[in-house]
Amino acid sequence: MTKKDFIWDIVVRVTHWTTAALFLSNYFLTEEGGQLHQWFGYIVIAVVCIRLLWGLIARSPARLSAFKPSVPQALEHLKEVLVTKKDEHVGHNPAGAIMIWLMWFLILSTAGSGWLSETDWFWGEDWMVELHEFFANATMAAVTIHISAIILMSKLTKFAYVRTMLWRPRG
Ligand code: HEM
Ligand code: HEM
Numbered sequence: 001m002t003k004k005d006f007i008w009d010i011v012v013r014v015t016h017w018t019t020a021a022l023f024l025s026n027y028f029l030t031e032e033g034g035q036l037h038q039w040f041g042y043i044v045i046a047v048v049c050i051r052l053l054w055g056l057i058a059r060s061p062a063r064l065s066a067f068k069p070s071v072p073q074a075l076e077h078l079k080e081v082l083v084t085k086k087d088e089h090v091g092h093n094p095a096g097a098i099m100i101w102l103m104w105f106l107i108l109s110t111a112g113s114g115w116l117s118e119t120d121w122f123w124g125e126d127w128m129v130e131l132h133e134f135f136a137n138a139t140m141a142a143v144t145i146h147i148s149a150i151i152l153m154s155k156l157t158k159f160a161y162v163r164t165m166l167w168r169p170r171g
Helices: 010-028 035-057 071-084 094-117 126-157 161-165
Strands: none
Touching (some): 010 126, 071 094, 071 126, 094 126, 126 161
């Protein structure tokens, strides 16, 4: 498959937009610590776990071993893109790979610390809620970089990255 025709499989697309919608709802809309907030957070954990399990069995660019994080490779890739204005990777490129592993770690840490703050072990411990807030803000910072990087890369390489998370154009 060439890069031009590539679309992420249905598991990646559904888990991506569900995670994005629930994360943003919990960050901006739901009552902090309320019932809906807690449920949305638990669903985010489940959805990210489904995506990670899918990454163990899929034989496609969605496979986790297809985008192992490597800082030297990411820097090399960024240099190449700046010079050639081309990104030939089908699936996640090495710079995206780092961001994606970081986002998964931060999302799970956000929801995990929220869950822990509600358990008997950490009930009433202010530092756990503060840790939860820290992770929520760190995830938001990573998401902002994620979206900015997609806009910048799309302009630089003239490739519509968002399309790969949507659907195949007709015809
Ligand atoms: C995607 C997942 C989540 C996001 C983005 C998120 C985000 C946030 C944010 C931004 C706050 C406000 C922090 C502050 O300024 O004090 C907050 C508070 C809180 N969250 Fe979450 N949260 C998530 C999941 C969860 C889960 C799974 C639980 C528990 C099961 C939870 C329980 C709480 C609690 C107890 C508070 C503190 C409310 C208070 O100040 O009394 N959160 N969350
Ligand atoms: C309007 C907002 C967003 C857009 C346009 C967008 C777009 C994209 C695109 C195009 C990719 C594939 C990148 C590639 O080709 O390597 C991607 C991947 C990803 N995005 Fe977003 N995204 C958005 C919001 C979010 C949010 C809010 C989160 C997290 C809360 C998020 C987390 C991820 C993750 C974890 C991946 C990796 C997907 C996987 O391999 O399963 N995104 N996003």
